Amino acid sequence: MKEGNRESKLSEDSSITLSSDTDVSLSSYDEDQGSKLIRKAREAPFVPTGMAGFATIVAYRLYKLKSRGNTKMSVHLIHMRxxxxxxxxxxxxxxxxxxMYREFWAKPKP
Incomplete structure (x- = not known):
């Protein structure tokens, strides 16, 4: 009796179909790295700004490393960090x- 219930339960489970979305867009997989970077920069413009500023400050502080005078290396690195x-x-x-401004205040009123 228990095996019969188990078999009917298995047949019920196998008859369940998963919904399949055929409208899934795979355009993000078709992008090359340049267009993906440009798209992400448009979505969040401060991310590339932060990365560029980080690289600029590190490059400047490394350039100034040779003229640091009597300052210890550890102090110079702490200032750079x-x-x-x-x-x-x-x-x-x-x-x-x-x-937050774009989401809460710049939205047009319905």
């Missing part, structure tokens, strides 16, 4: 403020 972190956190804060 604080400057880059400050820029990235500031950019993230501006980006969040911008997205």
């Amino acid at each position: 604080v400057a880059t972190q400050g820029f990235v956190v500031g950019t993230m804060t501006l980006g969040m403020g911008y997205s």
